[in-house]
Amino acid sequence: MTQPIYRDTWAEVNLDAIEYNINQIREQIPQHCSVIAVVKADGYGHGAVKVAERALKSGAEMLAVAILEEALVLREAGIDVPILVFGRVAPKDAAVAAEKDITLTFFQKEWLQEVKQTSLPQTLKLHMKWDTGMGRIGLRTDEELKEIVGELKDQSNVQLTGIYTHFATADEPGADYFNMQNERFDQLLTTFEKVWEDPVAIHTGNSAASIRFPEKMYHYIRFGISMYGMYPSSTVKEERNIDLQQSFSLHSKLIHVKQMEPGESISYGATYTTSDYEWIGTIMIGYADGWIRKLQGMDVLIEGKRMPIVGRICMDQTMIRLDKEYPVGTEVTLIGRQQNDMIEVDEIADYLDTISYEIPCMISSRVPRICTGE
Ligand SMILES: Cc1ncc(COP(=O)(O)O)c(C=O)c1O
Incomplete structure (x- = not known):
């Protein structure tokens, strides 16, 4: 049941713009490449459930969030497509994810060992995160990779369904650091393919990478800020490789x-x-x-x-x-x-000396989100 709205202040979320922006990127990326709609932080402040539903109708095949709670909200809303959690979920909570068929990210051998000791209601799907230069989370070396794969092979209650990395500078001028991350990824991938035979989904690019380097994308892109109609940076905006509509x-x-x-x-x-x-x-x-x-x-x-x-x-x-x-x-x-x-959201971001990502996220839940184009 929707809550009645009494106040004279509201945010409007244009769902047609979400569809438009997904169509824009789908025209750009190779045919074999699908879209993961990134709806973390309540859909970047737009409302995760409505955005997710429209993104899926517009051809996105998977969803991604930052924390387990966000994935559970989507499942409670009846969304049954694959959902990937980007952040680390404590091993003790892996059973909750498995029960709801939510895919978790992992990158530590110890994490796998702890999950092994846990009783899971069904097989837990996993994507392995590689840190190729973001310096945030992910395994970094061939040695770590071989060890973790050895651990995986020894484990029956989990299934590796994907591997991924995240770019630190895809939205910035030049491509040196981006290329270096790609090279590190390819190096890890070569090692991985020697020790792992089953098929896995591979995804590396966010909005900026998929807009600027579509030919470098693998099976999926993780489409966040530009699905909502914002350019990741002034560099990407000036290049205007695709047209976007602010939602x-x-x-x-x-x-x-x-x-x-x-x-x-x-x-x-x-x-x-x-x-x-x-x-x-x-x-x-x-x-x-x-x-x-x-x-x-x-x-x-x-x-x-x-x-x-x-x-x-x-x-x-x-x-x-x-x-x-x-x-x-x-x-x-x-x-x-x-x-x-x-x-534009960008104008507010410039005024506050920050990035567009922060603006809809900072508009609190006290402001009702009203969707148009439903
Ligand atoms: C791992 C990961 N992938 C993809 C994205 C989406 O990035 P963007 O909103 O720039 O498309 C994010 C967002 O921060 C992320 O953390």
Whole structure:
């Protein structure tokens, strides 16, 4: 049952854009290559279940999340395709994953040994992670690989179904580091193929790698940020190898409008003082919604025109300097398009000196996500 929505602030998630972006990448990558839709962090803040369902309808064949809890949410929603967990799940919780047919990532021999001691309700599927230069998780050397494969062969309650690595610089200019990671991957793959005969799914590329180097992709790509319509970096955006549509937008409505006299102040700390007679509007969004205080001074759109946020952003409310009087209830767009202007997620990210990934993720669960294009 969907919860009733009483507040005048909401995020819109355009599911048609998810489909459009998947179609864009599918045209780019080789035919033998499929899409893993990355829906961790509640679908990068868009809503994992709805995005996952649409991604699967659009041709994605698998899903990926960061933690076991996120995979369980998808299973509870009735999604029955393969789901890969990127992070390390404690061996004691492997039984939960096995029961729900959730694929886990592993890279430590000791992890396998512990899982061996665990009673699993059915075979646990595993993808092995190789660290070729990200320096985060994964085995790194031929020796580690041979040891871990030896351990795997000795184990009957698990099945190796995939191997993968992750690129650290695929979104940056130049390709030297990317090529070095590919070479390390190929080296490990040569060793692996000498000691392992069964077929496994191989995947290396994220959005940036699949957009920039589609010919280097193996059986799957792990498509995250660009499925949501954002470019992984300005480098990838400038190259424009594919066209993307931003799925996420953020809106509110004026709940109060007043004219203030010259010399009056607004909000905590009285950091903004009117210099003339000014129309000031209030909207119900604040830092508790993830609309953080550093966004003071950023523009919003009203009737397609830009107007600035003035005074400190409060926990639940934000004030805007209007160019004239507007009726209470007028729509305010904080992210997204209004008429001929658009505030892209990238613009907010640049203003905050961060990356687009962070923006929809930081809009808290207090802001309802309303899907369009269902
Ligand atoms: C292992 C792994 N693969 C794929 C992705 C998706 O990356 P992107 O959102 O840049 O497509 C991520 C995201 O951080 C990841 O951690």
